[in-house]
Amino acid sequence: MSSGMAGRFWNSLTFRLTLWYTGLFTLSACIAFLLFYLFLTAVIRERLDRDLAGQAGQFAAVLREQGIRAVEEFALIEAQAAGEKKVFYRLLYPTGEAFSSSNLAFWRQIGISKTAIARLLAEGKPVFATVSPPNRPEQVRVLYALIGPAVILQTGQSLEEDSRLIAAFRRVFAVTMVLLIALAAGVGWFMARRAVSGVEAIARTARGISGGNLARRVPVTGRGDEIDGLAATLNAMLDRIEKLVTEVREMGDNIAHDLKSPLTRIRGAAEVTLLTARSAAEYEAMAAGAIEECDRLLGLIDTMLMISRTEAGVEKPARERIDLAALLREAGELFAAAAEDRGVTLETRLPEALAMDGDPRMLRRLLANLLDNAVKYTPAGGRVSVGLTAREGVAEVTVADTGSGIGAADLPRIFERFYRCDQSRSVAGTGLGLSLARAIARAHGGEIAAASRPGAGSRFTVTLPTGVG
Numbered sequence: 001m002s003s004g005m006a007g008r009f010w011n012s013l014t015f016r017l018t019l020w021y022t023g024l025f026t027l028s029a030c031i032a033f034l035l036f037y038l039f040l041t042a043v044i045r046e047r048l049d050r051d052l053a054g055q056a057g058q059f060a061a062v063l064r065e066q067g068i069r070a071v072e073e074f075a076l077i078e079a080q081a082a083g084e085k086k087v088f089y090r091l092l093y094p095t096g097e098a099f100s101s102s103n104l105a106f107w108r109q110i111g112i113s114k115t116a117i118a119r120l121l122a123e124g125k126p127v128f129a130t131v132s133p134p135n136r137p138e139q140v141r142v143l144y145a146l147i148g149p150a151v152i153l154q155t156g157q158s159l160e161e162d163s164r165l166i167a168a169f170r171r172v173f174a175v176t177m178v179l180l181i182a183l184a185a186g187v188g189w190f191m192a193r194r195a196v197s198g199v200e201a202i203a204r205t206a207r208g209i210s211g212g213n214l215a216r217r218v219p220v221t222g223r224g225d226e227i228d229g230l231a232a233t234l235n236a237m238l239d240r241i242e243k244l245v246t247e248v249r250e251m252g253d254n255i256a257h258d259l260k261s262p263l264t265r266i267r268g269a270a271e272v273t274l275l276t277a278r279s280a281a282e283y284e285a286m287a288a289g290a291i292e293e294c295d296r297l298l299g300l301i302d303t304m305l306m307i308s309r310t311e312a313g314v315e316k317p318a319r320e321r322i323d324l325a326a327l328l329r330e331a332g333e334l335f336a337a338a339a340e341d342r343g344v345t346l347e348t349r350l351p352e353a354l355a356m357d358g359d360p361r362m363l364r365r366l367l368a369n370l371l372d373n374a375v376k377y378t379p380a381g382g383r384v385s386v387g388l389t390a391r392e393g394v395a396e397v398t399v400a401d402t403g404s405g406i407g408a409a410d411l412p413r414i415f416e417r418f419y420r421c422d423q424s425r426s427v428a429g430t431g432l433g434l435s436l437a438r439a440i441a442r443a444h445g446g447e448i449a450a451a452s453r454p455g456a457g458s459r460f461t462v463t464l465p466t467g468v469g
């Protein structure tokens with residue numbers, strides 16, 4: 001493994017997750033073992049203390065019923081029966097002086113504690129102590145108890161067996177811990193790999209996409225977990241980006257196309273004039289044609305810029321108090337002549353006045369685009385109706401016609417820049433009118449919608465907050 005790869009491994013999420021899992025598991029196992037260990041030692045100690053106290057009770061009974069000689073003998077017999085290396089008995093005066101004992105060959109180092117005797121006499125309750133005699137590996141549990149009015153029993157029991165049990169427990173604990181840690185590390189690694197594999201798949205796809213393949217998508221496993229949520233979000237984002245990129249590409253193509261045709265026309269006219277014509281009138285006609293084409297081009301570029309700036313919020317609408325009804329009336333009058341020329345009836349149903357806060361220049365443009373389309377796409381004998389209503393702070397402008405209508409497949413796309421329905425290709429237009437109308441409506445905090453049935457006509461509805469309480 002190279003040093004870079006090794007560095008990546010130690011920094012990897014898989015490694016850190018495994019480390020955390022193993023660490024936490026080991027810590028919990030240690031706590032569990034420690035609690036069990038404390039519990040075990042406490043139980044062993046309690047059992048031993050009960051044993052010793054029980055024996056003191058027996059000694060007291062023997063003393064009460066049979067006298068001191070019998071107690072001395074009882075001590076010898078009991079020590080022999082239990083094993084003289086395991087237990088010893090000493091009988092003491094309250095002064096702490098021993099007057100009898102079992103065989104003490106193994107117990108010489110265990111002295112008589114003056115403090116324990118003082119406590120015993122003061123409290124009247126048996127006193128326990130744990131002693132570690134020099135030269136002996138195991139500890140000894142010692143009990144001082146009053147078994148008669150002036151007789152103290154000191155008895156001790158070796159803790160060797162208990163120590164062996166606890167040592168065995170420690171060994172089992174050590175071995176089990178090593179196995180458990182290895183197991184925890186294995187399980188932790190497996191779980192971390194599973195958790196991280198989704199993220200790796202996403203990273204792989206992202207690398208593929210950076211390589212230029214925008215059509216790739218992150219795999220969704222269907223488990224419905226967080227990684228799936230991330231994958232779905234990323235895919236949705238990629239869908240949007242892909243759509244945007246396609247749109248930008250199409251727009252680029254459209255712009256190039258829309259600029260190319262008039263430029264070709266200007267160039268063609270100039271060439272023909274140079275090659276053939278000589279009279280000043282012909283040069284003038286060519287210049288006038290060129291100016292007209294250029295104006296059209298500049299208009300197109302202006303509209304494009306206006307849409308972009310309005311959508312981006314650079315071009316903010318003015319907030320002037322205006323009369324929307326008057327604006328509509330004005331627009332109606334403006335298109336009356338064009339409608340009449342085409343044999344189309346234009347009718348307006350407007351209130352006296354409708355105040356709202358907005359940009360008159362932009363709104364005029366919006367209304368003009370809608371009316372222009374309605375008249376343009378309605379054949380002779382048709383009708384265009386313009387209406388205006390208002391309720392709860394929202395003005396609703398409707399421009400309805402009995403024209404050609406828009407197909408269901410085209411309807412969702414007519415507000416896109418440069419989009420023109422196939423059937424309209426013969427009619428002059430840029431495909432920008434409705435995009436600008438929507439940008440203006442939205443800049444005013446409103447919206448525009450279209451409903452249409454091919455052959456039956458279309459209805460455009462613009463909702464605008466009036467901003468007037």
Ligand code: ADP
Nearest residue numbers: 373374377414420421424429430431432433434
């Ligand atoms: P254009 O310059 O082509 O009119 P628009 O953005 O104004 O561009 O409109 C986009 C397309 O929507 C038009 O090409 C036309 O096909 C369709 N359209 C818009 N208004 C109407 C209408 N009132 N009736 C039928 N079709 C319409």
